[in-house]
Amino acid sequence: xxRTLGQKRAEFALNRxxxxxxxxxxxxxxxxxxxxxxxxxxxxxxxxGQTLAFWLSKKSDxxxxxxxxxVEWLSYDNGKDxxxxxxxxxxxxxxxxxxxxxxxxxxxTAQKETLALLExxxxxxxxDL
Numbered sequence: 001x002x003r004t005l006g007q008k009r010a011e012f013a014l015n016r017x018x019x020x021x022x023x024x025x026x027x028x029x030x031x032x033x034x035x036x037x038x039x040x041x042x043x044x045x046x047x048x049g050q051t052l053a054f055w056l057s058k059k060s061d062x063x064x065x066x067x068x069x070x071v072e073w074l075s076y077d078n079g080k081d082x083x084x085x086x087x088x089x090x091x092x093x094x095x096x097x098x099x100x101x102x103x104x105x106x107x108x109t110a111q112k113e114t115l116a117l118l119e120x121x122x123x124x125x126x127x128d129l
Contacts, residue, residue: 008081009073012117014124017124020065033126037125039121042054043111043118044115048099048114056096074086074087074110075090
């Protein structure tokens with residue numbers, strides 16, 4: 001059975017959203033919903049690297065959860081049909097260093113892939129699963 005990259009991205013986003021939100025109370029879920037709704041816009045308005053650095057600096061659960069989802073997706077390799085090679089570093093500081101050293105085409109493709117992932121994250125968080 002063939003699945004599109006969009007389907008695979010959606011599955012990844014769903015699994016991560018379910019994992020992150022499973023122990024959240026209603027207040028935290030509402031905050032997470034609000035944050036994820038604006039996450040793609042933040043990237044488009046402030047820049048990809050700048051936004052990720054900002055999320056990292058906030059050190060809150062919601063910021064770090066989404067940051068970690070992005071890092072994991074950009075380096076995700078399930079050994080079968082998904083082999084994302086935008087990033088090789090999973091540790092936060094090392095990932096940011098790698099991001100800052102990317103050439104422009106790879107950087108822009110990683111940004112586009114992140115925006116596509118965040119659209120799914122936003123949808124699933126809004127669905128209150």
